Amino acid sequence: MLSSSIKSVAKQLKSSTLSASELCEATLKQIDRTKSLNAFITVTHDTAREHAKQSDERLSRGESKGELDGIPVAIKDNFCTQGILTSCGSHMLSNFIPPYDATVVSRLRDAGTVMVGKCNLDEFAMGSGTVDSIYGPTQNVWGSDLPYEVAGSTAKHKSVSKKAYSKSQQEDWHIAGGSSGGSAVAVATGACFAALGSDTGGSTRNPAAYCGVVGLKPSYGLVSRHGLIPLVNSLDVPGIIARSVEDVTLILNTIAGPDVNDSTTVKRPYEAISLKDTINTRALRIGIPKEYHCSAMSTEVQDIWKRTASIFEESGATVTEVSLPHTSSSIACYSVLNQCEVASNMARYDGLRFGIRGNETRSTEQLFAETRSKGFNEVVRSRILSGNYFLLKQNYEKYFVKALKVRRLIKEDFDAVWNNNIDLLLTPTTLSQAPRFQEFTQHDNQTQCVTQDYCTQPANMAGIPAITLPISLSQEGLPLSLQLMAPMFKERTLLEAALWLQQAISFPKLKLQI
């Protein structure tokens, strides 16, 4: 039940073979059983039960709000939820109870979903591993010490019982990816049917890829950012993580569309996407950007990339190599823009109106300093420092303005490809399978991000939609994923092609034996 599709569960709910409350309890139990992975910062038992009860009342009256009524969802802990802790994984907001709901949260609520909890993330979403949270790291379920089976797989992976691991092995688990690692693990473990993440440079797609689930980064401006605690306003988008393209689409249809509270959302009304079961792959023109090949890419990833390109080709699609010449500059440019906006966005955390506050009473400046050095981790503080450096009058042209120019070039790279009759781009999502914690944490946050975001952040720079799909398992039995990118607001094309690919490859399901 917990690993089935939203559609099939919705059918059960509608036919009363299952109640929303039963589903909610099962979900809460699953959250409890998978607690060791640390996917959740807050489990909202009471809220969930209340939501489920209301769903049941509606369903019994035949007043269902639609397919999402009664469906358990989870929310990354950087979306404001009224009356519920929204910590951003930071000491700074460890006591922050927002007085309002983010637009996406209230839209999910209006659709009747049941919120089961708030998911772990890197502090203020600055990271790519969900290892930098004051609530501790989130572990990937794949390769974890939880017993599971991989259904319909020919892979050699066998579930390993907890006892089989030595202590050192236990510490050497695989990361979930990040920064929306909690959301991805929650979806992968059946702790919810879908979860919201946020995506600034790949924060939704990266953990979805490592956790073997589907992750969508919508076009910038399609989904409201009101209530999403910002990392980089000009790159952030709410992301969607679910176990299938269909489920992702259902959520997108619920949360997308104009919002008066976010002036950067497009004004035209959103048209819900209903996915066609079959598409004419012969009409598809797929580009393979050559610059996405890089030395750090594992051969396994290169293999599945090639193989998937062939699958498209064999089905009649046109597959051509294309060039996005400024790709290699993208990550540096991304870093500058990121740090500048971080410096600016973090200025409000002074401890006066919300969040933690220091004890200094000598002067306001001292109080600010104490609050901020206590409240932020080193990653956040160093980004603030360099961001402020880039924004200094004497550096502004050299860094910020230059980064904006490079950003434009990157966007123009994509435009040129689309103008060259390419419908979609196919690339890896990450350079490898999920790294082990110890391997990952050998590098500093900056190095981690540069490697992890290599394939994902250009879509943020261009504002375009991108989706990650699990393709196959690695030798070690961990998910390997690929990404499809489409022109601005071509979510329909993107999702239909992704659905086709999902059906063509049928990635094995993970089933927890707990």
Added chain:
Amino acid sequence: MSQFSILLSSDWKPVVGLEIHAQIKSASKLFSGAGTDFYTPTNRSVALLDAALPGTLPVLNRRCVEAGVLTALALSCDLNQVSTFDRKHYFYSDLPAGYQITQQRSPLARNGLLKFVVYKGGKDSRLYDKTSYIHQIQLEQDSGRSLHDDERSLVDLNRAGLPLMELVFKPDLSDGEEAASLVKELCLILTRLGTCSCKMEEGALRVDANVSVHKEGMPLGVRTEIKNIGSIRAVANAIDFEISRQIQSLNKGKQIVNETRSWDAQSSKTVPMRDKEEKQDYRYMPEPNLPPLHLRVNSSQAMDANMVDVLNLQNKLPELPNELRQRFQNDFNLSRLQAVRLVNEDVLLSQFVEAMEEKKDRNAIILTDLLLNDVLAHLNERGNECFKVKDLGEITDMMHSGKINKSIARNILKELSVSSALTAEQIVKERGWTLITDSKEIESFCHLAMKEYDRVVKKHQAGKANGWKTLESKAWQISESRADMELVKEWFRKHLPYKGK
């Protein structure tokens, strides 16, 4: 020593430029839905955005843009078809986001001008036209307010996020009186447009003045900035004080320091401000949450629901003070001074306009005199008390027809100010206050006057001293100010000619 001798000469030329923050009159703040009422209790007009709660986003208030555009049009500015918003960063407890959203790089409007009249009554009176050029007009948010006492600092965020227009003028004024006149004219314009209340006592209009002095033909001197001057009189006084302070310092061989000063109204001095923001680098950055602001500035542009239509606003511009003054001079033969004074007084102006609309052939000069002398005196004395236009019109007409004179007019006003039960005409009728023109009555006043001033009459007849004036005023007195003095004068000249020199 030669340096000193240069400094000792007194041909210093002051240069003054103003930066004015005018709070846009609107129901809600610039980027949030919170209210703007000045009298709201502390921290009650604060939207989540105004407290910079994480995740909140600014949404531009269209009404504020329209007010800005209207103001820019009235000041002959070039409007930018596309303008943008920037973040200006600094840490202060009353700046919740750690930055102010303003328009630094591409403001709403540029290159305007303000024509105004420099007018001052009294012993060093002056009256001349002046133009000051506008560098730019930008929209921005206000900060909150900090309240300090010995033990604590408290913050009121009601003001945080209020909509401001910052008007940056070029430094083309030469003293405090010019600056005060500029501010006065700006207030007239903004209140006429309805884009700012200009209530300086509520901080709705705040003036910063840049002041420097230099010698003709030499580069500009080091300037100081006087911050947040809170009244029109203070503008004149603060600037004039600062100019003479600088000249005195330079004459003593001291140097002027580039600094921020404030006006202390109690001691009538400018004093250096505790410099909270030394040399700040504001680390400007484009505001990423606000799309560029598009204006429709010519008819070839298609209208988009998100745009603000300048062409439409252009048609809504009212007649501006300068145009009014010109029209009053042309149409009603008012003097320049009368026109200036009339337009300066909001209440009188509207009464004038209304009274003239009510009766087109009314004598505008008599009306203006009545307003500027007598009505204004009442206004100043009583604060807000206001006569009915109908009464003022009747008084004007009665004066014009000779039915009453100035003195009766005054009495009527006095009467009206106490009770408005009767109209001006009714008062005259009831009290029998019409001017006495009956020749018999006039003659009897004159006879009585001669009787009382027997000695004056004798000297007059002997040709020693002309007694007309004394006798006339006595007759005036005897008539209880109601005699038509033209007739009294005429009678004396006829019946008591003067034969002296």
